[in-house]
Amino acid sequence: MFEITPYVGASLIKFGMKREEVRKVFSEYEPRVFGENSSTDGYDELGISLDYDNKDGVIALVFYEPAQVVFKGIDLFKLSASEAYKLMASLDKDIAINGDGLTSFKFGIGFYEPNYEEEPFLPVEAIIIFIEGYYDSIYKEKWYLKYISFKQ
Numbered sequence: 001m002f003e004i005t006p007y008v009g010a011s012l013i014k015f016g017m018k019r020e021e022v023r024k025v026f027s028e029y030e031p032r033v034f035g036e037n038s039s040t041d042g043y044d045e046l047g048i049s050l051d052y053d054n055k056d057g058v059i060a061l062v063f064y065e066p067a068q069v070v071f072k073g074i075d076l077f078k079l080s081a082s083e084a085y086k087l088m089a090s091l092d093k094d095i096a097i098n099g100d101g102l103t104s105f106k107f108g109i110g111f112y113e114p115n116y117e118e119e120p121f122l123p124v125e126a127i128i129i130f131i132e133g134y135y136d137s138i139y140k141e142k143w144y145l146k147y148i149s150f151k152q
Contacts, residue, residue, distance in 0.1 A: 002048070002063065004071040004129055006107040010061055015131045019056040051130075060130040069127050071109065076127055081113040082120035108132065 002010040009015050012025050019041065023029060029041040032049070042049040047067030051060040063069045069076045074087065085102055088095050092106040099117050101124075103110035112126040113119075 001068045001070055002061075004069065004107075004109065006109065006129070007132055009058070010063075010069070010129060013050065013058060013061060015059065016057045019050075019052055019058075022050060022058065060128055060134055063127045063129075064125065071107075076111075077124060080121050080123055081111065081116045084111045084113075084124050085120070103135075105135075108134070 002013075004010050007015070009017070013022060022041065026043050026046060026048075028045065029043050032040045032042055040049050040051050045066075047064045049062045049064075050058050051062070053059045063077075065077070067077070072091075076084065079087065081101070085095070085097070088102060088104045088107070088109070088111075092104040094104075094106065096103045096105065097116075100114050101110060101112040101116050108130050110128040110130070111124045112128070113122055113124050115122060
């Protein structure tokens with residue numbers, strides 16, 4: 001289980017941890033590269049991938065099945081997209097919504113469901129947590145594209 005602490009990390013994985021530290025915590029990983037400015041280690045058996053900056057520090061964690069992700073005592077993967085929206089809207093009045101999910105910059109959490117606007121009753125497919133400024137930097141590429149490539 002991964003318990004989210006906003007802008008800190010999830011359980012044993014903290015933002016800023018070095019890649020080698022993470023690899024000691026989790027064993028089997030698959031290194032991935034997305035563009036020239038982004039590298040990721042995927043731990044598909046755990047349902048997590050980690051994005052690193054150019055100094056090999058953790059800057060984002062993307063969760064997908066079979067991960068169990070908890071925030072404020074709630075198992076986030078048990079929520080539909082609309083339930084995730086209701087939860088985050090109750091905590092953050094400034095959530096950003098687009099056609100495939102929502103993001104809370106107050107808590108550094110994003111939810112991905114590819115048909116969010118058309119089918120908000122579907123379950124959340126991926127969850128990202130990120131460092132402050134993650135979307136303001138060179139890492140603006142859409143994180144869900146990374147998620148989709150992991151699932152193929």
